[in-house]
Amino acid sequence: MGLFARMETVFKSKMNKVLNRMEDPRETLDYSYEKQLELLQNVKRGVAEVTTSKKRLQLQRAKLIQSNEKL
Numbered sequence: 001m002g003l004f005a006r007m008e009t010v011f012k013s014k015m016n017k018v019l020n021r022m023e024d025p026r027e028t029l030d031y032s033y034e035k036q037l038e039l040l041q042n043v044k045r046g047v048a049e050v051t052t053s054k055k056r057l058q059l060q061r062a063k064l065i066q067s068n069e070k071l
Helices: 003-022 025-070
Strands: none
Touching: none
C-alpha cells in the first residue's frame, strides 16, 4: 500500500468519525420514516391505478364480447 493510499484511508476514517458525531440518529430515523411513508403512498397510488385499469379492461372486454355476439 502506497503512502497516498494510506493517507486517503486515514482521511476517510477521520471524516467518517466527524460525520458520525454530527449526525443525530433521531433525525436520521425521522427522515427514513418520512421516506417510507412517501414510498407507501406511491405504492398505494400504483395499486389503485392498476385496479382501475383492470376494471376498465374488463368492461372493454365485455363490450367486445357483446359486439362480437351481435355480428
